[in-house]
Amino acid sequence: MSETQPQLFPDSEDAGTYVTVAHVGDIPEGRGRAYPVGKRMIAIFYQGGRYYAIDDFCPHQGASLAEGYLDGCTVACPLHHWRFSIEDGTWLDNTRIKIDAFPVRVVDDKIQVRLPPEDQ
Numbered sequence: 001m002s003e004t005q006p007q008l009f010p011d012s013e014d015a016g017t018y019v020t021v022a023h024v025g026d027i028p029e030g031r032g033r034a035y036p037v038g039k040r041m042i043a044i045f046y047q048g049g050r051y052y053a054i055d056d057f058c059p060h061q062g063a064s065l066a067e068g069y070l071d072g073c074t075v076a077c078p079l080h081h082w083r084f085s086i087e088d089g090t091w092l093d094n095t096r097i098k099i100d101a102f103p104v105r106v107v108d109d110k111i112q113v114r115l116p117p118e119d120q
């Protein structure tokens with residue numbers, strides 16, 4: 001069984017490959033967890049029965065966004081409460097700015113994330 005969520009990067013061979021970062025059941029509903037993936041720390045959230053992946057590093061002072069507070073598809077940083085969309089990484093207090101978001105898929109019981117080649 002395979003579930004593919006909307007992809008944020010073009011679906012080409014240059015777009016990188018999916019890597020397994022966790023398994024179904026590792027992340028409770030409504031919570032996030034941080035995982036090292038390639039050269040990055042990625043925050044994976046399980047919200048509303050779907051998985052989302054964004055950069056774990058808060059651009060303000062570097063707190064782990066996976067430790068933040070979820071309200072729907074918004075995560076508030078645990079330190080100073082800057083708010084980001086877990087769907088596309090938009091900083092909701094200044095929507096011209098985004099942090100990186102990554103495609104996520106579930107294959108069997110594996111949660112997989114795709115990073116661009118430069119981050120692998």
Ligand code: FES
Nearest residue numbers: 058060061077080
């Ligand atoms: S470290 Fe995230 S808002 Fe300050």
